[in-house]
Amino acid sequence: MKSVPMRAGKWLLAIALTNLLSAQIAHSAPGEDTIQLNGPVKYVTMPGAPRQQSAGMDGPTDIPAWMRARINRYVAKAFSATAEDGSIYTDNDVVTTVQTEGLRKTCVQEVGSNTVPAGDSLGSRYGPQAQDQVVVLRGDLVNVCR
């Protein structure tokens, strides 16, 4: 790099003005420890294992509080609403089919079908819909498929 001395030659090298766009600090600037290379640098040419991707943290529950509040209301409703014979409505809404094909068996348990229950029961409030429905069963649901 070409250094241009000061205009006032007697001005004693107090400031070495170099080309303003290419001035470079020489060695031994504070905080420098330049590595001296004596040959080409070789890297490991094979890519390493991909970095492990972290997933997010698990929440305390999969269901947000506002939805659980709604479910709580349904549960309370399910415990209060009974049919004329004293049984719960959901007993009639569970449809189980079993298909067999050789040794392979498929069990389908349809809970809360799109069939509109008659009258002013809970299911009719939102009408028939093909979307997933929140259905609260009074008691446990056990699906045994043999």
Next chain:
Amino acid sequence: MDILHIGTRALRQPGRRLIASLLATALLMSGCSTPMDARKDASYQSHAHALDRPATRPVRSLSSFSDSLMCMDRLFRDAQIPTTLITSKQIPDFSGRVPVATKDMIITAISQMSRLSNAFRYVDFEVDIARQDTVQNLTTILLNNNQIRLQRPALYVSGAVAFVDQNVINNRFDVGTSASRLETGYSRDKSATIIGMELHLGDFRSRTLIPGLDSANEVIVGSGGQGLDLAGRIGDYGWQFNVGRDYTQGSGAAVRTLVELAMIELAGKWARVPYWQCLTLEQNHPDFQRQLRDWHDEGATAVQQALVMKSLRSGGYLTTETVKLPVNHPTVRAAIAKYQADQGMVVTGVVDFMTYERALRNYVTLGDKGQLLRVGWNTGNTEPAIPSVADGQVTAAPTGPALGAEADPLHLNLQIENLVADKTVFEQGTQIFLSATVSRASHLYCYMQASNGGMVRLLPNATNPSSLVSANQTVRIPDWMVPSPGFVLDAGQPGEEAVMCFATGEDVLPRLPENMQAPGLAVIAGMSGMDSVEAAFSQATEGGMPVAKQRMQWRVTPKRVVPVAAPAPAPASAAAAKR
């Protein structure tokens, strides 16, 4: 989430239901028979440009220890810790649950501790064969041609996100009721998760971790939710109401807190500075920002602005006259912008919560019960009784001037950065490195006096034409960390040399004599000796303008002559052969 649903039985009557069905069918058929006209949506779509923008201003990412990093920086500057090269290993997440750029947070923490002090310089050399980019490819090319000055770190950071214990405690409460006309549901949950981090400092040349330089901390992140669902019937109308609110403290802020704390501990132990002084700040209180937010929201906008302006008055950014100007006055906005830049904030020039928090954070102290208390101000009045130390609640007042008090004088700190024990003597030809910091944003002018008395202005110059500098960053003279510093500073002819810097509240260059307004890095005609420059500045800053100055001088000794080694005598056999 709010859902309000009102149902009616009106359409259940057969006649009306039929009419509604016919209307819907007719509308559907007419809609499908012709293509939609996109032009009719143009007016609506035109809002997308504006609505696509974020609705809130970006803010600087702060943790409870951000002020501690600034404190460490000042400690390093005061102790004149020399610049040390440092790097970091990747910081793996062994829990697999914290997708956070931990290594980059370490780099940021190191940088924030080096703004004024230049204490650390990060070596960013990483090769990932699987992810070759421009920087990596060019590095390889230049390195193999010996055209890159790769630096060897002295220190390295090692560590990991050691563990995440999820949902260590988890409470849940659910209840529902059902009656003939009203149904209710309520849910509440809360949980706590612990994130642990280990960081160590190692000596790079031996690839050994330095004993005692370890930091193992953990922090709790919590989450909680609350939901209410109501449904009922009023006459023939059914109604439903659902409301929920949740909070989840993210892992990003938690890891930044751990990283900053760890880096303060590691750097403080390594440099042997009293780092604990920086960990006892009121700002380290985990509720500090939340409490400030509460106080901010309690007060009216006018009070918030007045409090911030009083703080800026105490900081010297506003004068007794300018503090009376409206907050949207260009002078006040410029002062706010300078303050924000000095504090390392995102500069907006307006009084927002972040500015309120930064401006008032020094006027908060801990009470005897560990609670945060305001000192000398309140949220509803700009003229509170001051101070409140004597009211029995506050045990100690914050250091520094009271809110609204006269500002501290402008302060300038000039240091020689050469790594030598005696910084008053330099051999001819030695490169000299200086750095300057100011206590608040101001105009900086630096002059050099050669041994023959000739004067040159170093700053501002053609490369750095602006004299205005921020208090948030050191000014390196020349800047040896940029590719084009503009000049290098060598010890000249034997004798006494000096550099003197002046910091002023306003740009005084136009008020200086004409010969001193010449371009920088050239000999100033008619000026001899630093005293003449100092006199010119005294005259230019008359009238109470804030000014600070500092002079550094050294003696230049003649260059030592390295004795040339005498040529080795020729071997006897060769001499004989010559003959």
